[in-house]
Amino acid sequence: MAKQLNLLSTGQVITTALHTEMQRSYLEYAMSVIVGRALPDVRDGLKPVHRRILYAMHELGLTPDRPYRKCARVVGDVLGKYHPHGDQSVYEALVRLVQDFSSRYPLLAGHGNFGSVDNDPPAAMRYTETRLASISHEAMLADIGEETVEFIGNFDNSQQEPVVLPAQLPLLLLNGCAGIAVGMATNIPPHNLGEIVDGLIALIDRPDLPDEKLWELIPGPDFPTGGEIVGNSGIKEAYATGRGSIVLRGVAKVEEIPASRGNKRRTAIVVTELPYQVNKAGWIEKMAELVNQGKLEGISDIRDESDREGMRVVVELRRDTNPQAVLHNLYQQSALQTNFGAILLAIVDGQPRQLSLRHLLEEFLRFRERTLSRLYSYQLAQAEGRVHIVAGLLKALAGLDEAIAILRGAADGSSAKIALQERLGLSEVQADAVLAMPLRRLTGLEQQNLQAEFERLSGEIEVLRRLLGDRRELLKALKKDLRGLKRKYGDARRTRLVSEEVLRAERINREDAKNAKVEEKEEAVLEFSLRGYVRRLGNGQKGKKVNGLGENDCVVQVEVTNTGQDLLVLTGGGKVYPVGVGDVPLVSRASGRGVPLVSLLSAASEGIISQFLLPDDIDAAGLVLVTRLGRIKRLALAELAGLSGRGLTAIKFKDDDRLLAGRVVSPGDEAILATGGGRLLRFRIDDEQLPVMGRTAVGLQALRLRKNERLVGCVTGADAEENLVLFSQLGYAKQMPLRSLRRADRGGIGTQALSFSSKADALASMVLVPNGAVLAVTTDRRLLQVPIDAVSATGKDGTGDRLSLLNRDEKIVSVTVLPLGSS
Secondary structure, X not given: OOOOOOOHHHOOOOOOOHHHHHHHHHHXXXXXXXXXXXXXXXXXXXXXXXXXXXXXXXXXXOOXXXXXXXXXXXXXXXXXXXXXXXXXXXXXXXXXXXXXXOXXXXXXXXXXXXXXXXXOOOOOOOOOEEEEOHHHHHHOOOOOOOOOOOEEEOOOOOOEEEOOOOOOOOHHHHOOEEEEOOOOEEEEOOOXXXXXXXXXXXXXXXXXXXXXXXXXXXXXXXXXXXXXXXXXXXXXXXXXXXXXXXXXXXXXXXXXXXXXXXXXXXXXXXXXXXXXXXXXXXHHHHHHHHHHOOOOOOEEEEEEOOEOOEOOEEEEEOOOOXXXXXXXXXXXXXXXXXXXXXXXXXXXXXXXXXXXXXXXXXXXXXXXXXXXXXXXXXXXXXXXXXXXXXXXXXXXXXXXXHHHHHHHHOOOXXXXXXXXXXXXXOOHHHHHHHHHOOHHHHOHHHHHHHHHXXXXXXXXXXXXXXXXXOHHXXXXXXXXXXXXXXXXXXXXXXXXXXXXHHHHHHHHHHXXXXXXXXXXXXXXXXXXXXXXXXXXXXXXXXXXXXEOOOOOOOEEEEEEEXXXXXXXXXXXXXXXXXXXXXXXXXXXXXXXOOEEHHHHOOOOOOOEEEEEOOXXXXXOOEEEEEEOOOEEEEEEHHHHOOOOOOOEEOOOOOOXXXXXXXXXXXXXXXXXXXXXXXXXXXXEOOOOOOOEEOOOOOOEEOOOOOOOOOEEEEXXXXXXXXXXXXXXXXXXXXXXXXXXXXXXXXXXXOEEOXXXXXXXXXXXXXXXXXXXXXXXXXXOOOEEEEXXXXXXXXXXXXXXXXXXXXXXXXXXXXXXXXXXXXX
């Protein structure tokens, strides 16, 4: 048996703390992803994979004037020489460089199927072909062989690759970039080449140019798919701080078109441009889904009439439908309006930095100035070396007879070289050039050509020395290059900029239309069922009993309003969504269940907690929010006025907390909270006990909870002469006068108000003695109507009366109050 190796005795094991090794290894991994994969370099605006693709194609000679080559060949070269990762990731990066709907100025030209705005996948790399686009060949790679940038070894040191490409344009801003690293992300929007060049030239001429003047030259991003940018506040924030939210809209107009059926004409909304990176097919599918769910009204047909000439999606409207109202709903509920979260993050001197627009441009100008200096230094060295050789040739031709005699009398090349240096005063390089000169250079024409070349090189050397010696001349050359690229590759802006005034006018028109709608509409009655359904009763059904809710369901809330108002729906996730009363389907038959209220919300919810209408005196009222883990806050109802379809966050949570209740309160109201352990806390709702807080606040401590204890009930607006009814999970219930519960301060421990005969029991719910009946919901999904007369009134002590309503192992889950007339 072989002798085992004793590593511990060799001194090769280094003891390291686990947390230290984990920290070091994670930081190395994070920086590798940040610098070497996910984030672009501020100088050429490229990630390593894009830079390697362009350089590999440059080495393959795939210039714009050469034939296309298979993408598989390009991907193979990139993988084998520079990028040791998956071939699919390289091909996906190559595809994006070709797509004119992904890049504002595509760096590669493609031949074949490279995908579409409908998110169609590109063809396999063995079918598609590519080559360099003119802009990348001229503005990114033209000077790469003239020592303009540093080169480093590839992954196995078998090849050399550039650290950065000698970009003549700030591709980081022209094409934008998106990437997710470890703990950070970048999302830079594309811009117009002409505007960026104008901004660069302005900064060269005036380094202290105010930001406002710079933003006039570069008013905003310019996306390849066009669209509209709504307002400029988000643009200014992004340009000033490096982070901001830019609102994008598709371009839509109202047209009269022939109806899809019949000879009549219909009004339609025609969409010709979508926001950047919106999937057209997915957007149409989502729009059809909203129509089928009843969330988008007034639409009779949706057709995609896009072709090679451009995009055209026709949304045909029903008769007597307000097109502007439908368009507004499309903006609010679909991807026809999106937010582009701009994050101007890039690698600067090997480190990730969030930059403003000015800093991005200044970093590029510094890089371009260094690149030009290296280029001119290289060209100067080349020109000086060549002019030195030409001068030696001219000197040899001037003493041609002596040179021939030297060559004729020399024993070999070495002695001839030494003799030429000594007798004609040539340098070693010049002597080598004379010895290598062919006999045809002795003709008179060749001598003239050499003289002309000497004069031309002397002029070039003078110009290059002036450029390198005078920074103003260097900057002039830089501006000249920029203007030349602008003339050749600049184009018109595609994305329109919509001012704040237009938005304000739209908002006023919507308010006017809404007010007019309120005046036109009549009263409506909303009925909400225990199982989460809602239905609307018209004037003819008002006061009548409408059946059809089904077994184990009943009406638990009735609201009288009009169809021009909004119903506010509060969800367990702490968000508030508006639902137009007119959007609730009208019950037209003698029986109708209605629709699930959750289906009318514009986004998926985490369970509906309550629904309410805003009171007339919105400034005086407030909304009290209570969570299961004992947090409470009061929110001003004025913050919930005029909500958009996307809803609004009313409260933030800590840990795994969720909303228990939401109650509309008035000044002077009280709140009574109940825990599962049978404790109650009563306190006044005022600025001292419960001040008004902002939407993002998590709230204050409502009362102190024991371990594994939760809040189970909340009552507000109570009258001291009323009674509370407490229900336990095992079916015990009792009434107690509210005045027997002393008023305390918020955050206290409360008063024990219900005892339990079993450790397995707990408080299930608490309600005020109602005018109607009380309905208990059990774990067997049964609905049990509890007569209040059967529940005796006692004080704070005792377990209450056992209600003989439950089956074996059945428990009460919740209790609700039935309105008068419900059953």
